[in-house]
Amino acid sequence: MTGVRVALVPGVLAFLPEYAGQVDPVAEVRAASLAAAAWVGEAGPVTVVGDPQGTRVGRRLLAQSGAEEGAGSAYLVVANGSARRNDTAPGYVDERAVPFDDRVLAALAAPDPEALADLDVELAEALLVGHPAGLVRLGELLRGARTVGVDHVSDPFGVAYWVVRWEGPQP
Amino acid sequence: MDLRLGRHTFGPDQTLMMAIVNRTRDSFFDQGATYDEGPARERVRQVVEDGAEIVDIGGVRAGYGEVVDAAEEIRRVVPFVAWVREHHPGVVISVDTWRSEVAREVCAAGADLVNDAWGGHDPALVEVAAEFGAGIVCTHTGGLPPRTDPYRVEYDDVVAAAIAETTSLAERALAAGVPRESIVIDPAHDFGKNTFHSLEITRRLGEMVATGWPVLVSLSNKDFVGETLGAPPQERLTGTLAATSVCALAGARIYRVHQVRETRATVDMVWSIAGRRPPLRAIRALQ
Structure with missing residues (x-):
């Protein structure tokens, strides 16, 4: 029996079918996110952790990957890093963004649940981080977990995207 | 409904650019620029590169001008159709003619579509299209004979007249054996119409679309644009x-156009505004 499965995907609105163009501008991160959603879905019904927009994105990924939404021992957390990483980013540049994202990514990769639980939410909001509360929640979910894979790290539009998978002990 | 033009099929939401290629000495816009074989071939190469799905080859100027009999029209058009068929097999070949004897020769040489710009003047034309599996364009001319200009023409309702004439031609084509998905209607701006008529046809084009027959429009640099804006032929693009x-x-x-790229961009933009075409690539505010 598998343990708890947790995956993090970014809340990219371009994942939603109502915003589909003819050319997919987020093909790589979409593929990684779909694979992660499918992987958590293998552990049974999946709880989506996200703000209202992120929840829409998470549900879409689950539906598209054939996973089922519901309470169980699988979690899809929809959150991402800063949207102020450079001067083409949606929030323009903030010098604090890259170091902040680096610290969060290190905590995700380790994983370091305490560092995530102690996330500076005020700074995260100033840096237009996607759903800081979701990252804080990861601090709870990842206690005793090990990292299965850091599948995707990119910032093609000045927004930090991470797709990471973890497995925890049986609940 | 899918659109089937000879060898080619297009989906129900697809728009098509039909590039004008004149094998004439005296057409109003290009003034004979592609009368000779070399420039005509170059024009086809260019419009295909620009994304035209259809080339509309014509051997006779629409308006008054030098006499071009069927034999001369065949000489101008048929070998050229064969050349386009051989060198640009991906493009739909349309031929602008009202004569069934010309249509027969061009269909045998590989034409996919007969553009009957003079609205059924030769009743045998649809039979040729049916026989060769070609598409047909049914045009409203208000009964005007080929190569004549309208003079003091009036209608009770020009749109109703255009719908009545084009759909009745379409039904006749259907009865003659042309498949429904290969029949197109064209209100024919300027043909049998004054500028007010063409403006009204444009304003109420939705009524023609509502007939369910696919609609072709031929607006390119025409007199109704020129008269509306006070612009000579070379200044009518806007x-x-x-x-x-x-x-x-x-x-x-x-x-049906002279300028393929500009029209393609215009139609794509409007088609997306209408919600019939997704944007090419959208990421703004969606990152």
């Missing part, structure tokens, strides 16, 4: 594109 936008919003499927 007005042409404005009229194109209105027709695209109404749902016209085929655009």
Whole structure:
């Protein structure tokens, strides 16, 4: 029996079918996110952790990957890093963004649940981080977990995207 | 409904650019620029590169001018159709002719579509299209004979007249054996019409689209644009594109044009505004 499965995907609105163009501008991160959603879905019904927009994105990924939404021992957390990483980013540049994202990514990769639980939410909001509360929640979910894979790290539009998978002990 | 033009099939939401290629000495816009074989071939190469799905080859000027009999029209057009068929197999070949004897020769040489710009003047034309599996364009001319200009023409309702004439031609084509998905209607701006008529046809094009027959519009640099804006033929592109936008919003499927790239961009933009075409690539505020 598998343990708890947790995956993090970014809340990219371009994942939603109502915003589909003819050319997919987020093909790589979409593929990684779909694979992660499918992987958590293998552990049974999946709880989506996200703000209202992120929840829409998470549900879409689950539906598209054939996973089922519901309470169980699988979690899809929809959150991402800063949207102020450079001067083409949606929030323009903030010098604090890259170091902040680096610290969060290190905590995700380790994983370091305490560092995530102690996330500076005020700074995260100033840096237009996607759903800081979701990252804080990861601090709870990842206690005793090990990292299965850091599948995707990119910032093609000045927004930090991470797709990471973890497995925890049986609940 | 899918659109089937000879060898080629297009989906129900696809718009098509039909590039004008004149094998004439005296057409109003290009003034004989592609009368000779070399420039005509170059024109086809260029419009195909520009994304035209259809080339509309014509051997006779629409308006008054030098006499071009069927034999001369065949000489101008048929070998050229064969050349296009051989060198550009991906493009739909349309031939602008009202003569069934010319249509027979061009269909045998590989034409996919017969553009009957003179609205059924030769009743045998649809039979040729049916026999060869070619598409047909049914045009409203208000009964005007080929190569004549309208003089003091009036209608109770020009749109109703255009719908009545084109759909009755379409039904006749259907009865003659042309498949429904290969029949197109064209209100024919300027043909048998004054500028007010052509403006009204443009404004009410949605009524033609509502007939369910795919609609072709031929607006390119025409006199109704020139008279509306006080612009000579070479300065009518902006007005042409404005009229194109209105027709695209109404749902016209085929655009007979001189300037392919400009019209394609205009139609794509309007088609997306109408919600019939997704943007090419959208990421703004969606990252």
